[in-house]
């Protein structure tokens with residue numbers, strides 16, 4: 001039986017509460033003989049700052065670099081509002097992303113039939129939605145230089161951010177999108193603003209070339225990023241995989257995510273380049289939500305985003321696609337049975353807590369194993 005080494009970084013607030021439910025799911029899969037999941041747990045964020053004076057210790061980084069996958073809960077909270085900027089809890093996550101060179105962010109937007117009513121869109125528009133947003137995470141306008149505010153001779157200020165992409169950066173994110181489309185419905189939509197941005201012209205050129213040379217069987221279409229935003233709320237089911245730069249991806253992934261309901265439902269993955277020798281990618285899996293200080297410690301958090309993130313780890317880092325399908329199906333079973341945490345319950349309806357939801361998912365999983 002294959003053995004996997006997972007680093008669990010629960011973090012702050014509701015992070016430890018939702019991570020505890022992932023451990024139960026991993027144990028159930030292990031007991032059913034789907035793999036041996038060796039887990040190591042360490043501190044990150046405010047919890048690490050309290051212990052070591054740093055948002056992530058060097059020893060933790062070593063564990064992250066050698067793990068088959070890192071599972072990350074959430075960091076931050078009012079307790080650390082005044083710590084020095086370089087040690088703020090989020091710095092732990094940023095260092096992990098940087099040192100693991102995680103350049104591709106994957107955010108699925110899936111609408112479980114049982115939750116179609118919770119969307120702000122009509123049921124027929126949203127039911128059965130299953131799309132994937134692939135966002136470039138380490139380049140573009142958030143990192144390009146110059147990035148500055150200068151004072152002009154007339155006393156006015158001038159602020160500059162620089163949108164910059166190289167051929168290599170576009171090629172590698174395009175390949176992630178095409179590879180995903182291969183195992184999904186075979187379609188990539190590339191978004192940029194080539195009508196007004198030079199970087200958009202290069203983006204479109206490079207994605208077109210990679211598609212034609214390396215993925216001739218994948219359908220490729222190009223949408224301007226603003227038009228893509230409109231189409232996402234008009235008829236999102238036209239999409240399969242959407243690939244975008246850092247800035248447009250930031251926005252489009254949030255739009256797509258909210259089509260399907262609560263923050264407590266949204267998983268994500270961040271991937272690095274494949275290792276030349278082993279083909280394995282460095283990877284980090286985390287829910288989209290934060291540490292939710294308003295409900296932390298009360299057992300109210302929805303663990304589905306965290307469990308779904310583990311499902312993505314099974315699929316994209318551990319080569320256990322079938323186990324990932326079972327986890328997704330178990331989540332769907334539980335939702336179909338009517339069980340809800342508070343964030344996804346109808347007004348006035350009964351809601352269960354984190355542990356009950358986790359236990360129900362494990363029970364549904366066991367039935368399918």
Ligand code: NAD
Nearest residue numbers: 074075076077263264289290291292293294295301302343
């Ligand atoms: P948040 O995602 O923590 O919470 C927003 C709202 O959604 C809250 O009302 C919260 O109760 C609810 N919510 C979030 N996750 C939920 C879940 N699993 N189940 C039920 N309800 C859930 O965002 P915020 O309030 O803006 O930020 C709180 C803290 O988290 C801040 O310190 C922020 O910096 C940090 N944060 C961290 C990350 C991360 O670790 N990746 C991401 C976003 C925010």
